Amino acid sequence: MSSLASGLRNVHISDNSNGSDVSRPQEAGDQQYKKELEPQGRRLTSSPSQLKRLQTQYEQETKQKLDSDSVTRLKDFFANGPRDEGFTLISHRSAPNGFKVAVVLSELGYSYQTILLDFSKGDQKSPEFLAINPNGRVPALIDHTNLERQITIWESGAIILYLVEKKYKETGVCPSIWSKDLVEQSQMMSWLFFQTSGHSPMIGQALHFKYFHAVNVPSAIERYTDEVRRVYGVVEMALSEKREAFIMELDAENAESYSAGLTPMSESRYFDSPVWLVGEKVSIADLCFVTWNYVVDRIGIDLKTEYPEVYKWTKHMMRRPAVVRALKGGPVTE
Numbered sequence: 210m211s212s213l214a215s216g217l218r219n220v221h222i223s224d225n226s227n228g229s230d231v232s233r234p235q236e237a238g239d240q241q242y243k244k245e246l247e248p249q250g251r252r253l254t255s256s257p258s259q260l261k262r263l264q265t266q267y268e269q270e271t272k273q274k275l276d277s278d279s280v281t282r283l284k285d286f287f288a289n290g291p292r293d294e295g296f297t298l299i300s301h302r303s304a305p306n307g308f309k310v311a312v313v314l315s316e317l318g319y320s321y322q323t324i325l326l327d328f329s330k331g332d333q334k335s336p337e338f339l340a341i342n343p344n345g346r347v348p349a350l351i352d353h354t355n356l357e358r359q360i361t362i363w364e365s366g367a368i369i370l371y372l373v374e375k376k377y378k379e380t381g382v383c384p385s386i387w388s389k390d391l392v393e394q395s396q397m398m399s400w401l402f403f404q405t406s407g408h409s410p411m412i413g414q415a416l417h418f419k420y421f422h423a424v425n426v427p428s429a430i431e432r433y434t435d436e437v438r439r440v441y442g443v444v445e446m447a448l449s450e451k452r453e454a455f456i457m458e459l460d461a462e463n464a465e466s467y468s469a470g471l472t473p474m475s476e477s478r479y480f481d482s483p484v485w486l487v488g489e490k491v492s493i494a495d496l497c498f499v500t501w502n503y504v505v506d507r508i509g510i511d512l513k514t515e516y517p518e519v520y521k522w523t524k525h526m527m528r529r530p531a532v533v534r535a536l537k538g539g540p541v542t543e
């Protein structure tokens with residue numbers, strides 16, 4: 210497995226405020242994980258003075274990192290000037306939001322190189338990166354194909370919309386993961402916005418409170434994990450409705466028996482066929498979820514037993530050659 214793909218699986222959970230750097234050693238259980246964190250003194254603190262001290266320590270460490278030569282690699286990258294073709298994806302070895310964009314680049318057949326930031330060295334808060342993304346988080350994308358001016362985009366959802374529209378304009382053919390129909394577009398955007406505002410941040414918060422928050426707050430872990438479950442409930446319901454409609458249409462000879470409850474729908478030969486959130490084909494509405502679905506077991510959610518349609522949906526996406534290519538990684542500039 211490549212460094213990017215193994216990065217996504219070998220998740221290191223960073224100490225960031227939304228906890229959304231979520232990779233971790235697959236083989237390591239929670240206990241081992243906690244052991245790795247405890248020496249850093251992150252879970253055992255509770256008094257305001259201790260919290261203040263931790264905050265000051267964090268600020269000093271961040272400043273030291275930025276003052277050190279740790280960002281040289283990044284500086285070099287920008288000093289070398291824009292590449293003359295394709296895209297540069299700025300990501301992190303284990304960031305689901307970064308891989309989300311890689312999946313779409315790959316599905317669209319775009320060539321791109323990836324530069325991986327080192328969060329532990331503060332690369333994401335360096336002036337060079339903040340000039341590209343004022344929010345100091347990955348992903349960001351540089352489009353080198355416009356020779357008049359270099360285009361930079363940040364926020365995974367905005368990048369995805371930019372890419373599908375760009376491809377459409379370039380080729381005159383609507384990419385299969387997008388739609389030329391305004392209503393379908395709006396449905397895809399609803400799922401995309403829901404994913405970027407309701408899905409990934411809630412998983413990020415659940416991970417943060419489970420593994421990194423200075424004080425152990427069970428109610429916060431519960432609140433965010435419940436919220437992730439609620440979000441998956443919404444997706445599960447949408448996919449189940451698509452499944453039902455799909456089976457009723459294609460398995461028409463048994464439709465009456467399914468409706469009457471005489472035969473369970475799980476007996477249909479179409480029970481495991483792919484169904485998608487919008488229309489009848491995979492689109493950005495589906496693909497934006499896949500890299501996060503890969504890591505929710507870290508917060509104790511078992512998609513296979515709790516959300517069977519989400520589980521099948523994820524499996525179908527994970528089998529797509531473009532998704533496999535993205536998870537293996539494009540050319541990486543270390």
Ligand SMILES: N[C@@H](CCC(=O)N[C@@H](CS)C(=O)NCC(=O)O)C(=O)O
Nearest residue numbers: 225229304305306346347348364365
């Ligand atoms: N809403 C943003 C979220 C980006 C985000 O939180 N990225 C994480 C990695 S998945 C990050 O950069 N964390 C580093 C940090 O917080 O310092 C997006 O969808 O692009």
